[in-house]
Amino acid sequence: MNIVLRTFASTALLLAALQPGGASAQSLSCGGFLAGVGESKFSVLNKCGEPVLKDIVCVPRPQVEVIVAPGLRGGGTRQIISQQCIPMEDWTYHRGQGNFLGIVRFYNGAVESVRDGDRVQ
Template identity: 65%
Template sequence: MRKFAASTLFLSLFALAHTGSASAQSLSCNGSLSGVGDSKFSVVQKCGEPMSKEFVCVPRPQVAWVLSPYPGGPAQQVVTQQCVPMEDWVYHRGQGNFLGIVRFYNGAVESVRDGDRVR
């Protein structure tokens, strides 16, 4: 029963952490699309340099095992929040359009989402 509760807790936290994430989109640049899985080099080739770059810490659930303080006691599963370093590039799509925000993880596009509307 204890394993089931820990697994359920982990899955619930995982789903909650990913509920707010943007769906897979792409960024249209000069007739080409950049999307999930593209490298930084590929995005720069298609879209040019962004108007800004920012390193961000994205909290993600991480499962760790903690040894029991009692001899022979079972290890316990603990879910913690881990900082995952990522990089956000912001692209100006023109007046009246939304900013394009491309998030990179390990050098590849992790997500593309809309930012504020440019006035």
């Protein structure tokens, strides 16, 4: 395998390993309607109403930077993978006693993910 393919394959594996876990591509059920990935904040508000909590979070995401330096081995370029903070908004919905909280994460005004939070006692 040539060096370009090896570098690409190792970068892809590293990026996959750095992805945050826990989020799943499920929907939030709200009074007979489903709110899911790709929907706008307006749509979620219409279907589910106001959340019990709105929170701005900083989500680390890997970013690949290529540095060109003539003195380096391997053609003069080097890849650096760093974590970048991406601001997102989490809306938390109370689904009732004994159920899990529903957490809807928004990125750029649209639902990025829906996941279960803690169980309400």
